[in-house]
Amino acid sequence: MTMFGFAAAATLFATETRANSAVDERTLKELRREAHRERQALRKERNQRLNDAVKSLRLEADDIFAEYRERVRAIDTEFDLDRVRLDAERDSEIAALEGALQKELGVGMAAATEAALLNHLSAMGEQTRAHQDRVFEARKRGAGRVQAAQLEALSRKDRLLSERDDRVLARARELGLMTMPTPVLATPIGGELTRNEIQWNEREQRDVQRLHERHVGLLGEFYYGQKLRAWERANLEEDFAMEWQELSELQDLQSQQRMLNPVMLKAGMADETSRQQSFARLAELGEQQNQIKIRYQQLRRERDIQRREEKRALTAVP
Structure with a gap:
């Protein structure tokens, strides 16, 4: 073959190679475009399915809420009636104590002589103090009975609400809302991913994470409801103990x-030194009461801050 023949053959081979390469590039582009359209369709289908699931869950959850709402209201009504009864029992006990005191004081005030009256007035302070202590204990017992009835009602409500929460979560699980959605990822065509396909995959990973966070947020109150209600009951007990x-x-x-009977002090039934000491003691007792109120106010404010952070941690969804 002549030199001219070799040159012609080489030129023809190079032309065919370029033609085949161009065909391969067109084929790859078409395959990638087709794969992209398929991914778009799958993503749209997935998102529509999840949106429909969310709408369905909300409607079903509303029905479940309505079913349990009446049962919870019945417990609240029962507790309200119990509280009225318990308050009446407390008031009746206090009224009996008041009546007994009035009888005791009335007998003494009918004393015939001035000396007997002065002796009775001296004893009145001790009688009144003992009476007020008995009244205080009666109020505390009454409040304790109401507190116990309230905690029992809350426990019964918690059992119902926990049952409600479990039903909603079970339905959410059936609808596929409690697991991470599956991303629609591009796979290599022609050996490796293109820049656009890499960006698609990154965007898909972010999108399914956002979808999952959205679903978890929707279900949050059902995740932590039981723990939150137990925490609130414990707070009620702590508040009651601190208050009393x-x-x-x-x-x-x-x-x-x-x-320190101020009437006796002002009426001249004690000497000047005793009166001054008594008035000083009254002022001291008043200051001590103010300090107690300030201290407990500080404790409550600190407790409220702590509870705010506790609740934040408690209601953090997984």
Whole structure:
């Protein structure tokens, strides 16, 4: 073959190679476009399915809520009636104590002589203090009975609401809302992913994460509802204990105040030194009461801050 023949053959081979390469590139582009259209369709189908699931769950959850709402209201009504009865029992007990005190005081005030009257007035402080202590204990017992009835009602409600939450979560699981959605990812065609396909995959991963977070947020109250209700009941018990601890401390000081009868002091039934000492003690007791109130106010404010953070951690969804 001549040199001219070799040159012609080489030129023909190079032309055919370029033609085949061009055909392969067109084929790859068409395959990638087709794959992209398929991914778009699958993503649209997935998102529509999840949106329909969310709408369906909301409608079904509303029906479940309505079913349990009446049962919870019945428990609330029962507790309200119990509280009225318990309050009446407490008031009746206090009224009996008041009546007994009035009888005791009435007999003494009918004393015939001035000396007997002065002796009775001296004893009135101790009688009144003892009476107020008995009244305080009666109020505390009454409040404790109401507190116990309230906690029992809350426990019954919690059992119902936990059952409700479990039903909603079970339905959400059936609808596929409790697992991470599957991303529609591009796979290599022609050996490797293109830049656009890489960007698609990154965007898909972000999108399914957002979808999952959205679903978890929708179901959050059902995830942590039982823990939150238990935490709130514990707070009620803590609040009750703190309230009556404060009241007990104040009651002790108030009882001491009643022993310093200001009427007797002003009426000249004590010497000047005793009156001055008594008035100084009254002022001291008043200051101590103010300090107690300030201390418990600080404790409550600190507790509220702590509880705010506790609730934030408690209601964080998984």
